[in-house]
Amino acid sequence: MTAPRVTVSPPSPSGGRRVTVDGEALGVAYGPADIAEFLRRAGLEGLDAADVERSAVIEWRGGGPGVWSPPGSRT
Template sequence: MTWQTPIVVHPPAADGGRRVTLRGQDVGAAHDDRELADLLRSAGLGEADIALDDPHLVEWRGAPHGWPTT
């Protein structure tokens, strides 16, 4: 079994949102760091587990940590 980060932030969609999965389960889409943290808290993570720049916790796919500007 290979090790995977528990949080995956997928590539930006056309509307600028990014789909988020937690341990392989879809938890929604976020458009900024605040929305992302809210999604993760709603999914049961504590503040210590929401370190968005920690590559051991969060994998940013398709684009680095950030959000498209409109």
């Protein structure tokens, strides 16, 4: 069994990042805790916010786990 492919998209202009698992949209996250909750709801138990930030199964696009605002924003 292969690990699910978790993708966190770049921050949107209004803030937040879209999260998908194997291409299925889970929602828009505004921090690592949101991602952990989305994954829990999708049946991927055992990841808290700190785990999300360092997990090898998550592909961060447009910046890592510390980036939640689009480039050029003041937040």
